[in-house]
Amino acid sequence: MKIRGLLAIWAAKAAGAVCRRMGRQGVTWAGKIALKIDPSILEELSGQVRKKIFVVCGTNGKTTTNNLLCAALEAEGAKVVCNHTGSNMLNGVAAAFVLEAGLNGKIDADYACIEADEASTRYIFPPLQPDYMILTNLFRDQLDRYGEIDITMNILKEMIQKVDKMTLIVNGDDALSAFLAQETGKPCVTYGILEKTVKEEGTEIREGRFCKKCGTKLEYRFYHYSQLGDYYCPGCGFERPHLDYGAEAVKLGDQISFTVEDRRLVADYKGFYNVYNLLAAYAAGRSAGLKLEHFNEMLRKFHPENGRMEQFRMGQTGITLNLAKNPAGFNQNIAAVMQDTNPKDIIIVINDNAQDGRDISWLWDVDFDRFQEESIHSITVSGIRCQDMRLRLKYVDIPSILEADVETAIRDRIRDGVGNLYVLVNYTALFSTRNILKKIEGEKK
Numbered sequence: 123m124k125i126r127g128l129l130a131i132w133a134a135k136a137a138g139a140v141c142r143r144m145g146r147q148g149v150t151w152a153g154k155i156a157l158k159i160d161p162s163i164l165e166e167l168s169g170q171v172r173k174k175i176f177v178v179c180g181t182n183g184k185t186t187t188n189n190l191l192c193a194a195l196e197a198e199g200a201k202v203v204c205n206h207t208g209s210n211m212l213n214g215v216a217a218a219f220v221l222e223a224g225l226n227g228k229i230d231a232d233y234a235c236i237e238a239d240e241a242s243t244r245y246i247f248p249p250l251q252p253d254y255m256i257l258t259n260l261f262r263d264q265l266d267r268y269g270e271i272d273i274t275m276n277i278l279k280e281m282i283q284k285v286d287k288m289t290l291i292v293n294g295d296d297a298l299s300a301f302l303a304q305e306t307g308k309p310c311v312t313y314g315i316l317e318k319t320v321k322e323e324g325t326e327i328r329e330g331r332f333c334k335k336c337g338t339k340l341e342y343r344f345y346h347y348s349q350l351g352d353y354y355c356p357g358c359g360f361e362r363p364h365l366d367y368g369a370e371a372v373k374l375g376d377q378i379s380f381t382v383e384d385r386r387l388v389a390d391y392k393g394f395y396n397v398y399n400l401l402a403a404y405a406a407g408r409s410a411g412l413k414l415e416h417f418n419e420m421l422r423k424f425h426p427e428n429g430r431m432e433q434f435r436m437g438q439t440g441i442t443l444n445l446a447k448n449p450a451g452f453n454q455n456i457a458a459v460m461q462d463t464n465p466k467d468i469i470i471v472i473n474d475n476a477q478d479g480r481d482i483s484w485l486w487d488v489d490f491d492r493f494q495e496e497s498i499h500s501i502t503v504s505g506i507r508c509q510d511m512r513l514r515l516k517y518v519d520i521p522s523i524l525e526a527d528v529e530t531a532i533r534d535r536i537r538d539g540v541g542n543l544y545v546l547v548n549y550t551a552l553f554s555t556r557n558i559l560k561k562i563e564g565e566k567k
């Protein structure tokens with residue numbers, strides 16, 4: 123490696139050591155410094171990966187899927203570079219490689235698992251040249267982040283076509299992802315769920331309800347949530363592709379289990395959407411030729427990342443913290459909460475900082491009326507936009523307690539609640555809320 127690359131690594135490592143205490147922000151800084159000193163550092167370091175480079179894109183489930191895949195590869199004895207913290211723009215991706223490199227500029231890795239922000243693929247794909255791209259789904263994200271879903275799809279299509287030898291691993295149950303994969307003409311591996319598993323038909327919006335090929339309204343043999351399901355177009359014959367990795371006998375509850383390739387996979391997490399995350403990671407590992415004999419063993423030890431159904435306990439109260447940043451994510455969150463039939467208190471924290479998207483009109487696309495159930499003891503609205511959240515609930519005749527301060531809201535419900543508390547937060551509320559819960563948990567010990 124040239125001296126310039128070495129300098130970039132040394133400077134970034136020095137900065138990283140100082141900044142790591144700052145968490146995600148610090149990691150991003152290390153990457154920024156490295157790229158400033160040597161703009162080709164990402165290309166140089168990723169070129170040293172011995173086997174394959176995976177990239178995970180998609181609206182929801184990126185971080186969980188990427189971390190699952192990384193853990194699955196490590197369980198097979200492989201060495202992996204991974205941007206675990208979810209810093210998924212260019213600087214964060216560069217940081218993952220730079221901080222993994224030795225002072226001699228060498229990386230000791232069989233694989234790389236990289237989560238990439240869709241709009242940032244422009245800067246990440248050319249230097250990285252991934253072998254596999256996993257596309258989890260395409261949902262409508264916060265309205266004003268990068269505009270319409272079509273813009274995201276166009277960026278992805280362009281970038282996918284620019285990487286020579288890349289195989290796509292795509293959620294076949296998502297008409298938008300499947301269509302995009304088809305359009306690129308790239309080799310494609312699909313995964314999905316072979317049978318109907320969710321009972322009630324939600325009233326959720328389905329972003330991809332019209333056929334991208336001919337504009338006809340898609341029909342569904344069955345569907346799971348959002349636009350995911352077994353779809354077909356009466357107009358042009360576009361339909362869900364054959365599923366290479368199809369899940370059967372899906373069981374949900376406190377655990378998730380399903381069968382794929384005659385194997386029973388079992389995970390200790392709630393949330394139907396995690397079936398897709400597990401399938402995506404499994405399909406990716408298998409596509410790369412691994413047997414994944416230790417997949418279940420890995421799942422027993424795997425903890426979803428911070429704030430995804432993360433459990434806390436304070437005295438007699440069990441608390442579950444979960445992030446939701448868009449309508450699809452929120453609806454799945456509500457479904458997961460309602461799977462728990464025990465009496466519960468709920469706190470919803472909504473902020474509108476830059477990273478959340480200033481426009482919170484998406485709240486009107488979430489099925490909050492599902493909270494009209496006897497098992498709900500109370501709902502508290504909190505965060506910067508608690509008034510809007512209160513109004514949204516009022517619209518479906520659900521009363522709520524207003525408490526703008528998150529810490530006060532949590533302490534109040536620990537004091538007067540039923541001992542089973544769910545805290546649902548959007549993006550920028552996650553880290554502060556998590557810190558509050560850590561602090562309170564510490565006091566009670």
Ligand SMILES: [Zn+2]
Pocket residue numbers: 333334335336337338355356357358359360
């Ligand atoms: Zn059609």
